[in-house]
Amino acid sequence: MTSPETPKQNIFANRSVVILAAVAGLALLTVIILLILLLRPTGENAASDPTLTPFPTGVGSALNEPLVVGIDGNSTITVTTDTPVTLALGGRSFTMQTQAIAADQAWNPNLEDEDTAVWVFGSIVNYVVGIPSSDDNRALLEGLQPGDEMTLTTRGGVSYTFSFDNRQLVSTVDQNVFAQRTPGVTLLMIGDEGNERLVVNGRYLVSEATAGQSNIIQLGESAQLDNIQISVPSVSYMPDRAEVPNGFAFFQIDYEIQNVGLTAFDSNLLRLTLIDNIGNQYALNPTASQIGNFPALNGFLNSGQVMQATAGYQIPLGLSSETMNWVVARSDTGAQIQVNLPFTGSPSAAAASTSITLLQADVASDLTSLILTGQVTNLNNQPIVITETDISLTSPDGSNYLLVATNPPFPWSVPAGQTLQFAVTYQRPMVETAVFNVLSQSFQLSGLR
Template sequence: MSIEPQNSAPEENNDTSSQNKSSLLSNPAVLIAGGIALVALLAVLVLSVILIQQGEEDEGETAVSGTPTPFGNSEGNGLPRGEEIVIGMDGSSTISVTLDSPVTLSLPGQQFNVQTQLIGADGTWTPATDDLETAVWVYGSIVNYVLGVPDSDENRTLLEALAPGDELTLATRGGTSFTFSFNRRTTELVTNRDVFAQTTPGITLVLLGSEGNERLVVNGRYVVSEANNQADNVVGLGETAQLENSQLTVNSTTYIADRVEIPPGFALFVVDYQIQNVGLTAIDSGSLQMQLLDNLGNQYALSPLATQLGNFPTLVGFLNANQMTQASAGYQIPLGLESDTLSWVVTNGNSGAQAYVTLLFTGGAAAAAGSNITLARVDVSTDLTSLILGGQVTNLGTQPIVITESDVALQTQDGAIYLLLSTNPPFPWTVSPGQTLQFFLTYQLPPSETAVFTVLNQGFQLSGLR
C-alpha cells in the first residue's frame, strides 16, 4: 500500500500555514493546539500499523490452502457456524446437515485442542502439527468425524490402550458435545480413502506422521443419549435400531401353523434377533418389554411356547457393557390374520423409550392355504453320526411349489448350521397343486440335545438327540 496520499495532505497544510506563519507564531494557544494534534496523529498512525500487523499474523495462522474435503460442498474453511452443507450418504440420496466445527477432543486421561485442515483431491492426507496436544479435524466430516492425532509415543500408547466401553468426547464451537464409544482399532494404508467415509455416525482417529505407508486408525461408535431417542425410531428386517444404549437387529422371522401343541385357530410367529449393549453399564433385560402389533393395532404379548420354538433362547438376566447376544421372542396370533406387515416394538419400561421394527408378514390365510408341511420321522443313526428326518409337503394352493436346498436347514441354538449328507428325492422338489411329496433327509448329527429343522421357513423343534 502506498503512503503517498497520507503525506500529500500535510504538504498542502504546510503551504497554507506558511502564508500565516507570523500570525501563528505570535499566538501561543494555536501553538499548543497544534502540538496536541500532532501527537494525536502520530498515536493514530502507530496504532494502525500495530493492528494491521496483528491482523496479518492472525490471518496467516488460520488460513487453509487447497480444496475442500471431497464430501463437503463449501470452499475454504471460513464457513460460518450454522451454515448448511449437503453430504452424500448412500450414493442415491443426500442428507442436509449443519457444519459445527469441533474445538476439543477428549480421550481417557487426555484432551486435545482441535485445528481444521483439508485433504487433497487425490485422497491423501498428511497434515503436520508441531503441538502434540493438538488434533487435526478433516474439514467437512460431520457424520463420521475424522481427526488426526500427532504421532508420539504417548499418543500411540493412548490409542493402543483404548478398550471397549472407553468414551471419546468431541466438543464443538457451538457448544454441542458428542459422545462415542470405542469400537475397533485397525492399521490402514495412507492412501485408503475409506477412513473418510461419511455413511455411519461415529468418529475416526488417525495417528499422523507414522513412518511407512500405514497408519494406526481407531473407530468409535456414536452413543445416542436418552434425549435423542424418538418414537419414530423405525427400521426393517436386517437393520439396526438404536434403543438408548442398546442396539437391536431382527435377523429372521418364522411362521408356524402346524404344531400339535398350538391351540386350534391360532399360529405362532417367532422373531430371532440380536441385541448389543453399547453403553458403559449393564442392562437389565427384565426392563425391556417386547410386543407384536398388526396393522389394526392389535397387540400380542410374548408366548413362552412360541419363544421356545425360536432358534435362540429367551433373553434373560443382565447384558454387560459391550456384550452381544442372540435371542428369540415368540407370539401367538390368529391363524387367519390378514396384515401386510407386523410391528415388533421394544420398550424400555424404565424410561419409556421405544424402537420399532417393521416386518413383512407372509403368514396368515395365504400361508396356511398355500402348503401343509409335517415331520413324521426323526431318527438317529446306529453309529450316532447322522440324523434322519422324514416328512411330507402338501400343496394346498393353485400354483406349483418349488423347494430347493436353500429352503431347508438344520441348526442349533448357537447358530451353527449342520451339513446335509443326502436327500430323497434330490433337489429341487416340485409339488403340483393338490399333490403331496414325501421326503427323507440325512444330516450330520448335532452335538447338542436339541436342534431346529426348517422347511420353507416353517420350523420344527427337535429334542432328545443325544
C-alpha cells in the first residue's frame, strides 16, 4: 500500500514542470530569431529587385541582369538591360530613378525634385520616362521644336539620341504610352491633377557621328557586330500583296545572322531600323515580316548557330528614294552596322526597268477631252507600281492638264515580266502640242487643235 504524496513533494514536481517549459520556450524563441536572421534578404539582393526598392538612390546592380518584361500586354520579352542614369534636353539634365509598373497598370510616381526623372523599368525599345510637374518642366516640354534632341545615357556609358517628334495631351489611363513597338522615347508629365497629362514623343536618331563609326556594307557583303555576323543577300519590294494596306507597300530584307561568340545571344538586343534617303525611319512591321521568305528573328542564338530571317517594313507607296539604309544596332553596347540596299520601288528605278508604249491618242467626240491608250511592260524581277503622281500631261507654256478618268484605276501594279494595258482621259489642251509623261518617259503629241 502506497502512502499519499506530501504537499512538499507536489511543490517540487510543479516547479520542475515550469522550469522545463521555460527552457523549451526560450529554445523555440532562439530558433525563430536565427531563422529570421538567416532568411532576411541582404542589401545586394534587395537592390537587384526593382519591386523592393521602387526609387533607389542609385542605379543599383541591375546592369546586364536578365530581365523578363511584357510591357506591351501582348508578348513576353527576355532582354538584358542597361539602366538609364541621365536624360538631357533643352539645356537641362535630369538624374534618373527607376520604378516598375504596378500590377494594376497604374503608374503616376510622386517626385519632389524637379530635376529628377523616373524611368519605367523594362522599357528599352521605347524608353518611357516620367518628368515631375513644375512650371519650368512644363515650359521645357511645351517649348520643344522639331529637330530638338533628347539624349539618354545608360549606366554602361551608352548614349541614345532622340529627335522631338510630337506633343499631345493623353488620358492618364491610356496604356498605349507604354507600348514597346517603335524605337524612341516617351516623356510623361507626372504629378498633375486631372484626367490628362502632357506626353512628348521622340524618335530614335541615328547621328552622323555614330554612323561614321559604324560598319557600312552593301548588298551581299557581311559585317560583324560584336559577336554577331550579319549579311543581306536579297531584298523584295511588295506593293501588290493582299495583306498590304491601301497606299502602302512592303519592303522585305532577307538576311543571315550568325552567333560567332562563345555564349548564347539574345536577339531582342538588336534594333532593326529602315531609313530612306529623306531620313524617315521605319520600325519592323509584324505582318510584313511574317509573310517573308524566312521567319522573323526571335529568341536566342546559340554559340555558332546560323539563322536565316526576314525583316519586313511598311512604307508609303511610290516612295521616292534611290536607296534604303538598314541599320542594325545593339541596345546593350551601342554598336551598329549600316547596310545600303537598292530600292526598286522609286519612280526612277521603275522607269529604268520599264518599257512604255503609247499606242494611240484621240480627241473625244465631245471635243473637250483627250484619250490616250498604251501599255506598260515590267522588265524587272520585282513588281512595279505606278501612281497618279507618276503620269502627267503638260504643254510648252507650263500648263498641267486635268486627269479626268483612268482605266484601270490607280495604282497600277505590274507584276514582274508582265504587261498592263491602260487608257487615260485628260482635259483637251488649248494648244497645238503637249507632252505626255509616264515615269521618266515622255511622248510628244501634236495636232491637238
